[in-house]
Every structure is written in structure tokens, then in C-alpha cells.
Amino acid sequence: MARKSWIQREKKRQKLEQKYHLIRRSSKNEMSKVASLSDKWEIHGKLQSPPRNSAPTRLHxxxxxxxxxxxxxxxxxxxxxxxxxxxxxxxxxxxxxxxx
Structure with missing residues (x-):
């Protein structure tokens, strides 16, 4: 049996991922459309502004x-x-x- 705190932490990550999903997807679409490197760096900064636990790769x-x-x-x-x-x-x- 897994510790209950780990299970709750995972549920919290799932909620955060759903909350920031549209922001991440729109930023990634913008980045693919932009050609200049400076604009890509600005969009990359926007991608790093949401919390780390909202990234889908952190889900298990x-x-x-x-x-x-x-x-x-x-x-x-x-x-x-x-x-x-x-x-x-x-x-x-x-x-x-x-x-x-």
C-alpha cells in the first residue's frame, strides 16, 4: 500500500495539470509558429511560469x-x-x- 500522502500529492498534480493544460498547449503552439529566436525565448519564459507540478511529465x-x-x-x-x-x-x- 502506498503512503496516503503520496497518493494525495499525485491527485494534486493531476488537478494542476488540468488547470494549466490550455496555457501550456497554447504556448507550445505559439512557439512552433514563431520564427525569431528572441520571440521563442519570451514564449519559453511563459512556459516556465506555471508551477512545476503542472507539467504532464510529472504525473505517474x-x-x-x-x-x-x-x-x-x-x-x-x-x-x-x-x-x-x-x-x-x-x-x-x-x-x-x-x-x-
Whole structure:
């Protein structure tokens, strides 16, 4: 189980990312249209003005049940050991246990 403070921090980052998403996207579009280097530096300064935690690269996927950020499968939204337990108990239809 992940610490609750880490989970709350991740939720806060998601809210910030949604809040500043349009500002970042419009600044990046402006930068691609501008040709002069000085104008690009000004736009780059605007891109750095929002908080760091509003950047989408700072977001992590977390397990739906435990909140763990490691070994997370996108399709299921679960971490590896929880996914394995659910497959063994038959809670995920279509997923089969591997045996060789």
C-alpha cells in the first residue's frame, strides 16, 4: 500500500495539470509558429511560469486498489501483484494464468 500522502500529492498534480493544460498547449503552439529566436525565448519564459507540478511529465500512473506506482499495467490500472492475485481468483475475465 502506498503512503496516503503520496497518493494525495499525485491527485494534486493531476488537478494542476488540468488547470494549466490550455496555457501550456497554447504556448507550445505559439512557439512552433514563431520564427525569431528572441520571440521563442519570451514564449519559453511563459512556459516556465506555471508551477512545476503542472507539467504532464510529472504525473505517474498508480494502482487502482493499492495506490502503488510500480509495475502498473495500463490496460487494467492495477499493479502486477494485485493483477496476478485477481487472475488467480478468476476476477478478471479473459485473463489466464501462465503455466509451462
Amino acid at each position: 500512473r498508480r494502482c487502482f486498489s493499492t495506490g502503488s506506482s510500480r509495475a502498473n499495467y495500463r490496460y487494467f490500472g492495477l499493479s502486477g501483484h494485485i493483477l496476478r492475485e485477481m487472475v488467480h481468483t478468476g476476477l478478471l475475465p479473459g485473463a489466464t494464468r501462465s503455466s509451462w
